[in-house]
Amino acid sequence: MDRNIKISIRNLYKIFGPDPVGALEHVRGGMGKAELLEKHNHVLGLQDINVDIHEGEITVIMGLSGSGKSTLIRHLNRLIEPTAGEVEVDGENVLQFNEDQLRKLRRERMSMVFQKFALLPHKTVLENAGMALLVRGFSVEEFEADAKKWLARVGLEGNEYQYPHQLSGGMQQRVGIARALASNSPIMLMDEAFSALDPLIRSDMQDLLLELQDELQKTVVFITHDLDESLKLADHLVILKDGHIVQQGEPQEILMSPNDPYITDFISDINRARVLRVRSVMKKTTEAPPDCAGDISDRDNLESVIARSDGDTDLTYRVVRKGKQVGVLDMKELVKALVPTEATEGDARSRY
Amino acid sequence: MATYDFLFSSLGLEDWCAEGQSDGPMSMADLLKKTQGTSSEPESLWDTPFPSMDALNESCAAFPKSRELTKGLEEGFLSIKDSLSVVLDPLTQPLSWALDGTLYGMLNTPWWIVIPLLLAVVFFVTKSWKLVGFVAGSLFLLAFIDYYRYAMETLSIIFVCAFICVLFGVPIGIAMSRSDVMQRLTIPVLDMLQTLPPFVYLIPLIFLFSVTESKLYGIAIILYAIVPVIRLTNLGIRLVDKDVIEAADAFGMTSRQKLFKVQIPLALPNIMAGVNQTIMMSLAMVVIASLVSAPGLGVLVLQGIRNLELGVGLVAGLGIVILAVILDRVTKASLARINASQKQ
Numbered sequence: 001m002d003r004n005i006k007i008s009i010r011n012l013y014k015i016f017g018p019d020p021v022g023a024l025e026h027v028r029g030g031m032g033k034a035e036l037l038e039k040h041n042h043v044l045g046l047q048d049i050n051v052d053i054h055e056g057e058i059t060v061i062m063g064l065s066g067s068g069k070s071t072l073i074r075h076l077n078r079l080i081e082p083t084a085g086e087v088e089v090d091g092e093n094v095l096q097f098n099e100d101q102l103r104k105l106r107r108e109r110m111s112m113v114f115q116k117f118a119l120l121p122h123k124t125v126l127e128n129a130g131m132a133l134l135v136r137g138f139s140v141e142e143f144e145a146d147a148k149k150w151l152a153r154v155g156l157e158g159n160e161y162q163y164p165h166q167l168s169g170g171m172q173q174r175v176g177i178a179r180a181l182a183s184n185s186p187i188m189l190m191d192e193a194f195s196a197l198d199p200l201i202r203s204d205m206q207d208l209l210l211e212l213q214d215e216l217q218k219t220v221v222f223i224t225h226d227l228d229e230s231l232k233l234a235d236h237l238v239i240l241k242d243g244h245i246v247q248q249g250e251p252q253e254i255l256m257s258p259n260d261p262y263i264t265d266f267i268s269d270i271n272r273a274r275v276l277r278v279r280s281v282m283k284k285t286t287e288a289p290p291d292c293a294g295d296i297s298d299r300d301n302l303e304s305v306i307a308r309s310d311g312d313t314d315l316t317y318r319v320v321r322k323g324k325q326v327g328v329l330d331m332k333e334l335v336k337a338l339v340p341t342e343a344t345e346g347d348a349r350s351r352y
Numbered sequence: 353m354a355t356y357d358f359l360f361s362s363l364g365l366e367d368w369c370a371e372g373q374s375d376g377p378m379s380m381a382d383l384l385k386k387t388q389g390t391s392s393e394p395e396s397l398w399d400t401p402f403p404s405m406d407a408l409n410e411s412c413a414a415f416p417k418s419r420e421l422t423k424g425l426e427e428g429f430l431s432i433k434d435s436l437s438v439v440l441d442p443l444t445q446p447l448s449w450a451l452d453g454t455l456y457g458m459l460n461t462p463w464w465i466v467i468p469l470l471l472a473v474v475f476f477v478t479k480s481w482k483l484v485g486f487v488a489g490s491l492f493l494l495a496f497i498d499y500y501r502y503a504m505e506t507l508s509i510i511f512v513c514a515f516i517c518v519l520f521g522v523p524i525g526i527a528m529s530r531s532d533v534m535q536r537l538t539i540p541v542l543d544m545l546q547t548l549p550p551f552v553y554l555i556p557l558i559f560l561f562s563v564t565e566s567k568l569y570g571i572a573i574i575l576y577a578i579v580p581v582i583r584l585t586n587l588g589i590r591l592v593d594k595d596v597i598e599a600a601d602a603f604g605m606t607s608r609q610k611l612f613k614v615q616i617p618l619a620l621p622n623i624m625a626g627v628n629q630t631i632m633m634s635l636a637m638v639v640i641a642s643l644v645s646a647p648g649l650g651v652l653v654l655q656g657i658r659n660l661e662l663g664v665g666l667v668a669g670l671g672i673v674i675l676a677v678i679l680d681r682v683t684k685a686s687l688a689r690i691n692a693s694q695k696q
Contacts, residue, residue: 118595
């Protein structure tokens with residue numbers, strides 16, 4: 001990783017209950033979530049979380065409901081106070097911020113997109129989009145141009161003077177995204193931002209986010225329970241289960257070598273051909289293959305390669321990145337990669 | 353001999369009891385008992401009285417009777433009354449001025465200014481010509497049967513009292529919504545105000561203020577009518593969507609910004625429902641308050657009862673119904689307008 005670390009979460013614990021600090025001792029002593037609930041009636045929200053979030057990347061935190069992912073994202077802007085641990089943004093410990101510093105952080109450096117949109121129902125789309133600026137004390141006239149620009153960018157030109165309830169769910173979430181973008185903050189927190197939308201619109205919104213990300217290079221923290229979504233968006237994937245991190249890393253890597261049966265379960269029924277990319281299954285070499293069937297990009301997914309080879313498993317392709325060869329892909333390797341991997345700590349199969 | 357003699361003798365309190373024996377004048381009840389010659393000794397276990405204050409007093413003269421308890425309350429109240437008045441009188445004086453001023457203004461402005469003005473207000477808050485027509489018809493009807501003056505008196509009192517209810521009720525409701533302790537402390541008071549029979553408000557107020565002062569009925573109306581606006585403001589703010597509040601926090605709103613830009617606007621439908629209820633309850637109380645010199649249609653109702661003038665009472669009652677319908681429709685229509693502008 002050559003990018004800067006924007007947000008760093010260190011040994012973060014969150015325990016819900018009347019005496020979280022007391023319960024923390026038990027957890028550090030090795031007590032699990034179920035036992036803690038039964039014996040001490042405290043809920044273990046997050047347990048020893050360590051994540052580095054890099055600048056300009058989309059970090060996806062994935063887990064099923066109850067895994068603590070929404071709790072985790074709310075620690076970044078301190079909507080929830082942790083029981084123990086540190087959250088550093090640009091090297092500053094957020095947990096030591098006083099109220100003014102915290103407000104400044106929320107106003108200028110972090111914006112948030114919510115699952116249920118959470119727009120102000122009594123304000124127009126334009127006023128909603130400019131909410132972050134309104135909060136900072138700008139008048140509608142002052143932020144109108146800015147808000148309109150971002151609304152246009154998310155495809156809501158002409159809807160500025162409607163009210164949120166007049167828009168469909170997908171359009172409302174576009175307002176939510178425009179609101180976050182208009183705040184001009186380098187960090188964007190997205191809490192299950194697309195989970196309430198139907199699949200087609202969700203896919204549109206994911207494309208929109210990737211498109212915006214290419215252009216703006218924000219630091220995005222994205223929460224989801226949907227594996228396909230996380231694989232599509234993630235530069236860095238963190239998988240949570242019962243409040244602790246099961247595995248984190250590059251999504252392709254997790255896919256090729258899951259280290260936990262939980263993840264194997266999770267990834268067993270995804271469409272691997274669509275998700276896996278050539279770079280994850282190719283053999284790294286600069287030697288030209290003897291009988292090259294053609295050039296493919298290392299970013300192509302396997303599906304497109306299969307389509308191109310017309311199902312012929314005897315072919316070998318040259319993998320090219322920016323005009324230079326970076327590897328060779330044997331179609332037999334590709335087909336083998338489509339079989340879900342068993343969970344093994346040090347997977348014997350060579351991945352590169 | 354009375355039923356509970358044994359109690360005092362076994363406790364060795366006979367001497368103390370004997371001290372209470374007095375040769376003072378007998379009460380009516382004692383006198384009746386004596387003339388009827390009934391003994392207080394019960395014939396059987398079946399008739400054993402509950403060991404109440406009066407029953408114990410029969411066995412021991414030094415034990416206070418229940419009337420002495422209520423008398424003590426009266427005396428206690430009377431003894432603090434003067435110092436209470438010193439504090440309360442200046443505090444509540446503006447209420448008298450407001451009531452007297454509004455009454456004077458409404459009654460001394462000619463009808464051809466007051467009625468169009470009221471209709472303009474109705475149109476401004478409801479934007480409905482139908483409702484304006486209805487209100488105009490009702491007011492002309494009341495004026496035609498010469499009840500205009502009384503109706504205007506009732507309306508002025510309601511305007512002033514409802515305005516003050518909102519002025520104090522909304523901030524109290526907001527305070528309740530922000531602090532659970534405040535809510536726990538306030539709710540019993542609100543429950544009491546709401547369940548206390550309306551006449552009971554009048555009793556202490558009559559002692560505190562002179563019956564000629566308009567603040568006397570003003571306070572009674574306000575105490576009775578302020579409850580719904582407080583309750584519904586509190587409820588409305590507590591019911592504001594948690595997600596929207598979280599978004600407001602996440603974008604760094606101060607709590608003042610949150611209150612004025614999010615919570616109050618979103619609670620407005622509930623607050624307006626409370627205002628509607630408050631107006632209806634002040635209308636109910638303004639009739640009862642005519643017992644303590646509140647002017648208006650209530651006076652006519654009272655006159656109808658007192659002088660057995662059936663017609664006067666009935667028509668005045670009908671006038672109150674008309675006012676109630678007007679006030680209810682107008683506030684409901686403005687409430688509907690607010691609702692329409694912010695449904696989710």
